[in-house]
Amino acid sequence: MRTYDLLELAGRNLREAGLRNSLTTLGIGVGVASLVAMLSLGIGLQKLATRQLGRSGLFDTVVVTSRQDSRGGRFTQSVSTTAQPKPLDDAARQSFEKMPNVAEVYPNFSAVGEVRLDSSKEEGHFTVVGGLPGSARESESFDDFQGTFFSGREAQEVIILADFGRELLGLPPEPRSSEQKLTTDQANQLLGKYVVLRYHERESNQSSGVKPAVASPAGSTPAASKPAAAKTSAEQDTKQDTKNAEQSEDAQAESMPSFNLLPRQLKLKVVGIVTSEPNRGLRQGRTPVFLPIVLAESLNMIQAGDLRNILRPTQNKTYIALIVRVAKSKAVPQVEEEIKKQGFGAFSIVDASAGLRKFFWFLDMFLGIFSSMALAVASLGIVNTLVMAILERRREIGIMKALGASDGDVKRIFFVEAGSMGILGGALGVGLGWTIGRVINLATNFYLRQQDFRPENFWVVPWWLVAFALGFSVFVSLVAGLYPASRAAKLDPVQALRHE
């Protein structure tokens, strides 16, 4: 029998017992709807969680440090399987940028400065200043923030934490949560206004340029110039002290450049106010003020690690640490390994998304199995409906066989009927499930908003879920049609025709 005849006959049969078949189809629809609603929520939650994790910057970054720092300079002693420790300089930075899967490389910028409102005559607020790359715009901190992002890579603009904003305005710290947003009124007192940043520029003492020009290789020219680390008490920490001690113990006299610290101040426009630190990643301590990273680098602000350069000078500018952002969190271990092989210290947090994926896989399975129950019950409805149809259409089946229908023809008609109910029920169910998921999402977000939380989209219906739901519904229906169809096909036409 030709396909269109098959479809026509099956369609006619479905219409003949319209109410019964509609109810059966509706049953399938409800089953599919529960499947779609459940899985769309499961997938949505998974997406939300991975999105949050991804944007936390915790699992897609590798922090690179120089191994020179941790070895006290005794390169020769370290017989390592990997390469010689190398300085973490621009060459290294470029080599990381060229690695596969690396999205971007930027320095871990952290300097100390004093910030006050331009209009205020009060003393500035002592604070840590960080740098943000353009990609930080994707950070979850900017999901819901006041103002705008930096207008350019070198724009003289700042983004501040709301908490620091309160500090600038002379308000008491928020008792409820430090992540509390500013009121519109408060924000307007800051956004578009200027702050003055006082900092110290590092200016090299030697011959020319900003870079400390050291011609001699390490260890060749003993010199004992003292580090001119004036006014850098803030950056001084015990680590540096021990390093100093180590250095002196080694009696490794090295060329020690010095630099001057020039006090500077810079007017910056406040463009954005966030409630949490963007690109927090593995950053330690609290950083409430952010500049565009390119601007921050160009200012040559004195940083905590700069003292090290005095003790261990290189020809080029070096970084204390570089942040390597990896495009896919899966590739983090590989990138980390590669960097280590090149002779750097690398550090990342074990990707938690694998565990998360596993968890959600189980959750989705759980939801899927439970919602499939409804579909299983509905498929029994198909069996029931079709078995009833066989009884009703016994004579008709006999007639069709007498007119030349083969067993296969009869079987296919019943199959197509079951499959049609599956397709229709599936389509209905996808629509219904979509609506249910949406309503749940809207209702939850309404509740979240009332509780002063940020609304979230934890309901996702990907195209493959639609395809899967339809396919699964058709599959279940065909399986359900298996028994009735073969029973109809086996019907003895002589007896069926005798049946009155």
Next chain:
Amino acid sequence: METLEISKAAANGTESESVRTVSVVRHYKLGRSIIPAVDGVSLAAGRGEFIALLGASGSGKSTLLSLIAGLDRPNSGAIVVEGQNLATLTSHELAQYRRHTVGMVFQSFNLVPTMTLYENVELPMRFAEVRRRERRARAQEALERVGLSDRMKHRPSEMSGGEQQRAALARALVNRPKILLADEPTGNLDSKTGTEIMDLIRELNRTLGMTVIMVTHERPLAERYVSRLVFLGDGKLLSESVNKPVQTGVAQ
């Protein structure tokens, strides 16, 4: 032995032979006892012959017809129709045989009640995979032949028994079978309409050269139309007799 008889049957089958049954046995199990519905019937029908199978109810005539129609299979014996031994056919081939070689009409018409006349007549052509356009032409032709071309859109319930049986005849014709099998075609009709149907069947037999095998228990009716009477009793062939049918119109 059976195969020998079958091959004999095939050998005996001449060009002019349409249907031949050789020692056909069909029995039914009813609990522990076996009821022989057809018990060793050997029968031959030539091309274009009009045969009546006569007998009381339970004589096995309807069962024999079902066997020839390929709706049922014998327990033993052979049925050769138009050179095809039905016993050797697969169930799919048997369906094709029913589609193309035989057409059937029944006592209770057996039209599909939810379909219009046209759709009922079209149905066998769906199984035969006849193209749509040709289906329309053939169905119209068949309905014209039985005089129902103006009632194509009607459902069976809207029509008289005679009209329904005529539609059933049209349906039996559309796949152009060589053999028409009729199971008590006038059983549910009054004598006037019954005669009309019989006239129509005779016309098909004559103009289209169809072999007709008709089951009936109305001997007088059969004697007016058929060329041979076959009497069955208790599943066995009792006797055969050549009959001279009454000539239509002119003879009266």
